[in-house]
Amino acid sequence: MTIALTESTQLSNGVKMPWFGLGVWKVKDDGEAENTVKSAIDAGYRSIDTAAVYGNEVGVGAGIRSSGVRREDIFVTTKIWNANQGYESTFAAFEESLSKLEMDYVDLLLIHWPVKDKYKDTWRALEQIYKDGKARAIGVSNFQIHHLQDLMASSTIVPMVNQVEYHPLLTQQELHNFSKENHIQLMAWSPLMQGNLDQSVLAEIGAKYGKSPAQVVLRWDLQNEVVTIPKTINPERLKENGAIFDFELTAEEVARISSLNRNERFGPDPDNFDF
Numbered sequence: 658m659t660i661a662l663t664e665s666t667q668l669s670n671g672v673k674m675p676w677f678g679l680g681v682w683k684v685k686d687d688g689e690a691e692n693t694v695k696s697a698i699d700a701g702y703r704s705i706d707t708a709a710v711y712g713n714e715v716g717v718g719a720g721i722r723s724s725g726v727r728r729e730d731i732f733v734t735t736k737i738w739n740a741n742q743g744y745e746s747t748f749a750a751f752e753e754s755l756s757k758l759e760m761d762y763v764d765l766l767l768i769h770w771p772v773k774d775k776y777k778d779t780w781r782a783l784e785q786i787y788k789d790g791k792a793r794a795i796g797v798s799n800f801q802i803h804h805l806q807d808l809m810a811s812s813t814i815v816p817m818v819n820q821v822e823y824h825p826l827l828t829q830q831e832l833h834n835f836s837k838e839n840h841i842q843l844m845a846w847s848p849l850m851q852g853n854l855d856q857s858v859l860a861e862i863g864a865k866y867g868k869s870p871a872q873v874v875l876r877w878d879l880q881n882e883v884v885t886i887p888k889t890i891n892p893e894r895l896k897e898n899g900a901i902f903d904f905e906l907t908a909e910e911v912a913r914i915s916s917l918n919r920n921e922r923f924g925p926d927p928d929n930f931d932f
């Protein structure tokens with residue numbers, strides 16, 4: 658499997674989305690976001706994952722502009738926050754995101770969490786935004802199989818992406834299979850287990866290739882055909898995390914990493930959250 662930093666998966670509507678990108682949750686909007694995004698793009702990253710609730714869309718937009726790379730060559734994802742879900746409120750929230758980003762479209766717009774009794778109305782708004790050409794692709798985040806089935810039963814567009822917590826301790830195999838069957842691209846959040854990388858299997862496999870545990874996990878994402886968006890504000894780790902395109906895990910190593918699964922979450926449970 659040969660994938661380069663700039664290579665993409667093709668979403669169900671034909672739009673190309675990079676396999677690898679930068680996540681910016683907890684990156685501050687006081688210059689940190691602008692600098693980190695610019696450094697990432699300088700290092701070859703072409704995809705940035707933000708959200709209205711991260712409070713850094715202004716810095717993300719500024720970082721992209723100051724990189725000097727053309728807007729159409731960067732894949733920008735943002736998300737509709739829970740408090741803004743519903744049909745009319747979604748349009749207003751999306752316009753605010755565009756205004757902060759200083760952009761006239763995003764590449765991918767996601768429903769951040771499956772807010773009960775709201776997400777279907779939110780989705781209808783996303784479908785309209787997509788038809789209006791203001792989001793090149795639309796999708797969801799933190800949706801379980803039953804949320805997807807419920808949404809798909811009453812909508813005209815199947816989500817193109819589902820962004821969920823995904824790492825060696827939470828492999829979500831059933832959800833992954835369902836996603837593949839329905840042409841929904843799985844996208845991993847907290848791919849590095851929020852920095853909890855202390856697993857001897859990862860160190861052992863990494864030693865064979867001269868790679869760090871983080872690089873082994875990110876490579877495992879790619880070989881499982883899952884889009885990955887590790888977050889870092891550290892310039893060295895920015896380069897380290899992107900240096901995963903010059904080695905290949907064996908099928909046995911991929912399986913060994915997957916067998917670390919113990920359905921353990923670092924973030925909230927999509928079936929039991931109260932925000």
Ligand SMILES: NC(=O)c1ccc[n+]([C@@H]2O[C@H](COP(=O)([O-])OP(=O)(O)OC[C@H]3O[C@@H](n4cnc5c(N)ncnc54)[C@H](OP(=O)(O)O)[C@@H]3O)[C@@H](O)[C@H]2O)c1
Binds near residue numbers: 849872898
């Ligand atoms: N849709 C959702 O509900 C949702 C939820 C959570 C996250 N996300 C998205 O997913 C992105 C990634 O997830 P995340 O930020 O939760 O966590 P993550 O990417 O799994 O881990 C980030 C943490 O790992 C550290 N780190 C980064 N590279 C490292 C390396 N090479 N070696 C050791 N430690 C390293 C970072 O510290 P330094 O910055 O100090 O390097 C940071 O503390 C987010 O930024 C966000 O865009 C989405």
